[in-house]
Amino acid sequence: MELVQMQKSLQDYTKSLFLEGVLDSQFLQLQQLQDESNPDFVSQVVTLFFQDSDRILNDLSLSLDQQVVDFKKVDPHVHQLKGSSSSIGAQRVKNACVVFRTFCEQQNVEGCHRCLQQVKQEYYLVKNRLETLFKLEQQIVASGGVIPAMELGF
Amino acid sequence: MMEVCNCIEPQWPADELLMKYQYISDFFIAVAYFSIPLELIYFVKKSAVFPYRWVLVQFGAFIVLCGATHLINLWTFTTHSRTVALVMTTAKVLTAVVSCATALMLVHIIPDLLSVKTRELFLKNKAAELDREMGLIRTQEETGRHVRMLTHEIRSTLDRHTILKTTLVELGRTLALEECALWMPTRTGLELQLSYTLRQQHPVEYTVPIHLPVINQVFGTSRAVKISPNSPVARLRPVSGKYLLGEVVAVRVPLLHLSNFQINDWPELSTKRYALMVLMLPSDSARQWHVHEMELVEVVADQVAVALSHAAILEESMRARDLLMEQNVALDIARREAETAIRARNDFLAVMNHEMRTPMHAIIALSSLLQETELTPEQRLMVETVLKSSSLLATLMNDVLDLSRLEDGSLQLELGTFNLHTLFREVLSLIKPIAVVKKLPITLNLAPDLPEFVVGDEKRLMQIILNIVGNAVKFSKQGSISVTALVTKSDNRAPPDFFVVPTGSHFYLRVKVKDMGAGINPQDIPKLFTKFAQTQSLATRSSGGSGLGLAISKRFVNLMEGNIWIESDGVGKGCTAIFDVKLGISNESKQSGIPKVPANPQHANFAGLKVLVMDENGVSRMVTKGLLIHLGCEVTMVSSSEECLRVVSHEHKVVFMDVCTPGVENYQIALRIHEKFTKRHQRPLLVALTGNTDKSTKEKCMSFGLDGVLLKPVSLDNMRNVLSDLLEHRVLYEAM
Numbered sequence: 001m002e003l004v005q006m007q008k009s010l011q012d013y014t015k016s017l018f019l020e021g022v023l024d025s026q027f028l029q030l031q032q033l034q035d036e037s038n039p040d041f042v043s044q045v046v047t048l049f050f051q052d053s054d055r056i057l058n059d060l061s062l063s064l065d066q067q068v069v070d071f072k073k074v075d076p077h078v079h080q081l082k083g084s085s086s087s088i089g090a091q092r093v094k095n096a097c098v099v100f101r102t103f104c105e106q107q108n109v110e111g112c113h114r115c116l117q118q119v120k121q122e123y124y125l126v127k128n129r130l131e132t133l134f135k136l137e138q139q140i141v142a143s144g145g146v147i148p149a150m151e152l153g154f
Numbered sequence: 155m156m157e158v159c160n161c162i163e164p165q166w167p168a169d170e171l172l173m174k175y176q177y178i179s180d181f182f183i184a185v186a187y188f189s190i191p192l193e194l195i196y197f198v199k200k201s202a203v204f205p206y207r208w209v210l211v212q213f214g215a216f217i218v219l220c221g222a223t224h225l226i227n228l229w230t231f232t233t234h235s236r237t238v239a240l241v242m243t244t245a246k247v248l249t250a251v252v253s254c255a256t257a258l259m260l261v262h263i264i265p266d267l268l269s270v271k272t273r274e275l276f277l278k279n280k281a282a283e284l285d286r287e288m289g290l291i292r293t294q295e296e297t298g299r300h301v302r303m304l305t306h307e308i309r310s311t312l313d314r315h316t317i318l319k320t321t322l323v324e325l326g327r328t329l330a331l332e333e334c335a336l337w338m339p340t341r342t343g344l345e346l347q348l349s350y351t352l353r354q355q356h357p358v359e360y361t362v363p364i365h366l367p368v369i370n371q372v373f374g375t376s377r378a379v380k381i382s383p384n385s386p387v388a389r390l391r392p393v394s395g396k397y398l399l400g401e402v403v404a405v406r407v408p409l410l411h412l413s414n415f416q417i418n419d420w421p422e423l424s425t426k427r428y429a430l431m432v433l434m435l436p437s438d439s440a441r442q443w444h445v446h447e448m449e450l451v452e453v454v455a456d457q458v459a460v461a462l463s464h465a466a467i468l469e470e471s472m473r474a475r476d477l478l479m480e481q482n483v484a485l486d487i488a489r490r491e492a493e494t495a496i497r498a499r500n501d502f503l504a505v506m507n508h509e510m511r512t513p514m515h516a517i518i519a520l521s522s523l524l525q526e527t528e529l530t531p532e533q534r535l536m537v538e539t540v541l542k543s544s545s546l547l548a549t550l551m552n553d554v555l556d557l558s559r560l561e562d563g564s565l566q567l568e569l570g571t572f573n574l575h576t577l578f579r580e581v582l583s584l585i586k587p588i589a590v591v592k593k594l595p596i597t598l599n600l601a602p603d604l605p606e607f608v609v610g611d612e613k614r615l616m617q618i619i620l621n622i623v624g625n626a627v628k629f630s631k632q633g634s635i636s637v638t639a640l641v642t643k644s645d646n647r648a649p650p651d652f653f654v655v656p657t658g659s660h661f662y663l664r665v666k667v668k669d670m671g672a673g674i675n676p677q678d679i680p681k682l683f684t685k686f687a688q689t690q691s692l693a694t695r696s697s698g699g700s701g702l703g704l705a706i707s708k709r710f711v712n713l714m715e716g717n718i719w720i721e722s723d724g725v726g727k728g729c730t731a732i733f734d735v736k737l738g739i740s741n742e743s744k745q746s747g748i749p750k751v752p753a754n755p756q757h758a759n760f761a762g763l764k765v766l767v768m769d770e771n772g773v774s775r776m777v778t779k780g781l782l783i784h785l786g787c788e789v790t791m792v793s794s795s796e797e798c799l800r801v802v803s804h805e806h807k808v809v810f811m812d813v814c815t816p817g818v819e820n821y822q823i824a825l826r827i828h829e830k831f832t833k834r835h836q837r838p839l840l841v842a843l844t845g846n847t848d849k850s851t852k853e854k855c856m857s858f859g860l861d862g863v864l865l866k867p868v869s870l871d872n873m874r875n876v877l878s879d880l881l882e883h884r885v886l887y888e889a890m
Contacts, residue, residue: 026777026867033780033870041780049773080771083814086845086867087774 003145010136011148017133022126026089046130049088053123056081060116064109074112075104081119085126092122177231180224187221209263216256219249297450300328305457314465321458322352325433329447332400332436335390336407338429339364346430351390362386368404373428378405378448378455387432400435401443405455407431410463431455507555514551517544557706567611567713571740574608574663575600578639581619589627594635594669596623601640605661609738614710618718619665621703622731626669633670633728640664642734662716662734670728679720683708711735760877761786764805766838768798768823769812774866778810778843781873795823802827804836808880813842813855814866821858828859839880843868 017023034041056077063074082097096119103111137147191214198210226242304324308317322334333353337346340361346369348360362369368385381388383399406428433451435441521541529537556565582598589596619637626635642664674682683704711718714735722729765787769775772793779789790806792798802809809827813820824840831837841862842855855863862880864872 025869029867029869030777030780033777033784035784038780038783045773045776045780048776052772079814083771083812083845083866084773087771087777089867 003140003143006136006140006143007145007148010133010140013133013136017129021091022129024089024091026086028089030088043134045088046134049084049090050127052084053081053093053127056084057116057120057123060119064112064116069107069109069112071104071107075101078104078119085123090122090126093119093126096122173231177228180227184221184225184228187217187224191217209259212252212256212259216249216252219245219252223249293444294446297328297446300324301450301453301457304328304454308454308457308461309464311461312465312468314462314469317458317461317465318350321431321454322350325451325454326352328450329433330436330441331433333390333432333434335387335432336429337362337387337432339409339427343427346387348390349429354390360390369430372404372430373406376406376452378403378451380443381432383434387430388434390432390434398438400437400439400441402432402434403443403448403451404430404432405451407455407462408459410459431458503555507551510551511548514544514548518548553703553706557709565709565713567614569609569738570612571607571609572612573606574604574639574737575606577612577616578619578637581616581623582637584620585623585627589635592627592630594627594630594633596627596635596637599636599638601638603641604639604663605641605737605739607740608663609740610714610735611710615714615735615737618707618710618733618735621707622665622667622733625703626667626671626731630669630671630728635667635669638666638668640666659739660736661739663737664732664734666730666732668728668730673725673727674720674722674729675725676722679722682720683718707733760881763787763807763877763881764790765808765810766790766792766798766802766806767810768792768795769810769843770794771812771814774812774843778868781868781870782810784870785874785877787877795820795826798823799826799830802830802838804831804838806838808839808841808877810841810843810864812844812866814845821854821860824855824858824860841876841880 014023018027030042030045060074060077060081063070063077078097078100082094082101085091085093085097096115100112100115100119103115140147194210194214198207223242223245226238226245229238230242304321307320307324311317311320318336322336325331326334331352333351335348335352336350338349339345340347344364345361346364348362366386368381369387372379372381381402381404383389383402385402387404388402407430409427409429431451435443518541521537521544524537525534525541578598578600582596586596623635623637640663642662708718711733714737716733716735718731718733720729720731763786765782767775767778767782767789769778769791770793775791775793779791782789790801792801798809798811811820811823820842824842827837827840839862840860841864842851842860843864843866844851844855845866852863862876864876868876
């Protein structure tokens with residue numbers, strides 16, 4: 001693919017992520033923080049996010065699979081996930097976490113299970129999309145191009 | 155037939171009458187004898203003490219028996235039976251025994267009784283003696299009391315008249331005197347004048363020459379002396395037929411001056427003036443002067459002397475005080491007059507300044523203009539002279555005005571930043587033409603550590619240097635002139651009453667101008683700085699000048715917190731003028747200090763700002779860190795409150811703490827940090843990063859001592875604004 005083409009498709013892809021609500025403006029902030037002194041900032045943060053979230057989701061599954069669910073343990077995990085996702089701008093994950101927390105407060109096991117599923121779903125979605133995004137970026141960089149700055153004109 | 159009776163016939167025939175008398179006498183004797191013991195018993199019982207009871211009993215027995223004997227004798231006058239005779243005999247025998255015993259005992263007792271009597275007499279004498287002594291002591295004590303009271307009365311006032319009057323009154327009362335008088339020496343000292351008396355209201359102006367023998371006698375001793383009532387000092391009233399004048403005592407009263415008070419000894423006869431106190435006992439009384447009374451008089455006289463001196467001292471000090479008050483008033487008036495004069499002068503000067511300057515300007519300006527036109531050489535010469543003269547006059551006026559303003563203290567330095575090196579060079583270039591003409595080489599030495607840009611009054615400093623250097627040139631006919639400028643530390647070249655203390659942004663500039671000219675007589679040096687004074691040597695007469703230059707320079711130097719002085723080795727040996735002034739050091743490298751442009755907030759640079767980020771969530775921690783690094787901060791990351799407390803130091807200016815996790819524990823860190831940094835300026839600013847920013851969260855943050863709250867996720871602009879606001883105001887509660 002041509003460089004310009006690749007850049008255009010990157011932009012479109014990113015735009016679609018925003019439009020779908022998968023990512024929000026926080027992700028843009030992260031991109032702004034990336035500069036020459038910090039070239040891999042975004043990917044570092046996102047990778048960390050993935051690692052953290054995988055771990056949290058595992059723990060959540062284990063906790064909820066217990067006979068007696070200890071909500072005191074569940075809630076902090078969800079809270080953590082909510083924080084992480086909001087930090088990188090994974091909007092839908094964050095929203096799902098919010099719902100999850102309400103069910104935790106209500107101590108609704110059934111509801112929590114459902115939420116966990118929802119969260120996982122959203123998480124895998126955003127993970128997928130971000131990985132695609134990074135691949136696109138790498139392609140552009142490999143072709144000698146510059147990743148275009150996102151315009152906020154939408 | 156005669157009966158045989160056992161009767162006893164009396165010895166002799168009964169003669170009826172004689173017998174009868176004997177009979178009656180015996181009867182009475184018996185009665186008396188019987189009644190005596192009764193009386194004895196009665197009276198002894200009454201009296202409390204009778205030591206000889208046994209004697210009494212014995213005596214009683216003796217008496218009773220005697221009485222019994224006599225009683226029984228009554229029966230023997232007629233024929234009596236044998237029994238009666240027997241009883242009679244028994245009684246007589248007993249009586250004999252008892253009376254012998256009593257007689258024997260009395261031998262022992264009577265001496266005792268007699269001695270009791272003598273003892274009693276002795277005791278009575280003793281009692282009388284003690285009574286007498288006690289009377290004496292009491293009198294003495296009373297005297298003492300009187301003296302104390304008198305003294306108290308005398309010393310309770312500081313008024314001379316009251317003292318003397320009181321003395322006389324009290325003495326009169328205490329000693330019950332008829333008359334009491336005080337004779338004071340007159341001004342001439344040759345006479346004694348009757349000044350105070352007790353009884354007479356208006357004493358006649360008696361005077362008595364001071365050298366009478368009686369007076370000398372009294373003055374010769376410090377004791378009270380009995381004098382004759384007929385002596386002139388005692389004859390106060392016309393003798394009105396009294397039989398016997400009371401005794402008179404006189405005592406001297408020393409009139410002490412301040413210098414006479416010595417602790418241990420009263421002054422003896424040296425300079426003294428004495429007053430004479432005369433005391434008269436009432437006439438027609440048999441009273442005599444007792445020793446204690448005379449002692450009292452002496453004591454009183456001494457006290458009076460002291461009291462009088464005190465009164466004299468008081469009078470002195472009152473007078474001095476009045477004098478001072480008068481002087482004060484006079485000084486006040488003088489001061490006000492001086493102030494008025496100064497004000498008048500200032501007004502005058504101000505007016506004259508304007509009035510004089512205007513025409514002056516006109517003359518100078520027009521003359522300069524005239525100079526520009528076409529002139530013949532003579533005209534040009536004339537115009538130049540006019541110009542020169544009017545410039546001189548203008549300078550003179552300025553000088554006088556400056557000086558008066560300097561003296562008033564109304565002159566203020568105009569501070570500014572200027573180039574010191576340039577200033578010196580300018581001065582030199584101004585002076586050089588004249589120096590060249592006079593063939594006096596001038597050299598300038600600027601010390602290498604002399605600051606280039608300084609803060610001070612440029613114009614006046616130049617005036618000072620010009621004046622000094624100008625003087626050097628003026629008063630030198632040959633030789634060279636050297637001008638040295640250096641930064642002075644406190645070395646001992648400075649006059650001893652001036653301490654050079656360089657403070658932080660100031661330094662003291664020292665300028666030394668040395669010439670080899672006329673020199674100055676060291677005696678004239680102090681006069682140099684006086685206005686209008688000039689050394690009268692002919693050599694300097696021709697140099698002109700108003701003589702104000704040095705005075706003005708000195709004033710300016712003083713205004714600049716410095717000092718100026720001249721050293722010279724003598725006439726003809728040149729002199730060195732030295733002055734120190736305080737100047738400020740300027741940081742600016744420009745001529746005029748451009749004020750700093752306030753930093754553009756858009757490009758606020760937080761370079762190197764040390765911050766601490768505490769967040770349990772790794773991802774958000776990383777994001778925050780990235781934000782802050784992008785803004786140029788130096789970020790330390792911690793993931794727990796304990797670690798935060800461990801790591802936080804006064805180098806961290808801001809601490810961002812995530813308070814999202816539910817619970818109050820996070821807020822505790824804020825309190826701990828407050829505890830750790832008690833000094834406000836050392837404590838880092840505390841900002842909470844939280845997911846919700848409702849009112850309760852804000853209030854919670856404020857109550858835990860946080861300086862700001864930020865809503866997560868934080869945008870770059872937000873963070874930037876927050877940081878700049880925080881650092882500027884140290885508090886922020888609006889970053890929402």
